[in-house]
Amino acid sequence: MASKEEQSEVVMLPLSEVGSIRWTDTRGHKMRALRGDMPLVTLSKRLTEFEVDISRQYLNRMETNTDVKNASPKVITALCQVFGCTLAELLCLKSTLIVQLGIDNCN
Structure with missing residues (x-):
């Protein structure tokens, strides 16, 4: 039996059309x-280079x-x-989803 995630329909949209992306424990662990060994305060400062103002506390909550x-x-x-x-x-x-999205070898 296929899992719920495997059964999900894949729809391609420009990110500009997406309001938010579901965040999960797995994604927090991947983040x-x-x-690695980069401090959260450094990550927060580096994100400002891409016009993202986010606190180290919130980044910790994401993880x-x-x-x-x-x-x-x-x-x-x-x-x-x-x-x-x-x-x-x-x-x-x-x-399987990556292939459907046309993305090669991401992991």
Whole structure:
């Protein structure tokens, strides 16, 4: 039996048309792994280079999923730029979904 995530319909939209992206524990853990030994205060400062003003406290909440249910596309894309990763990698998209989106080898 396929999981709910495997059954999800994939719809391609420009990020400018997306109000928020669902944030999960898995995505928080991935964010933490991608951050490595970079302090949260440094990450917060680096995000300002991409016009994202976000506190280290909120970044910590994103990593631990404390009350964070959604993230803006602007925050997500800035995180990808700072980490040097793809959107698919940060969002932990399954390889089957990645193929459907036309993204190659993200993980």
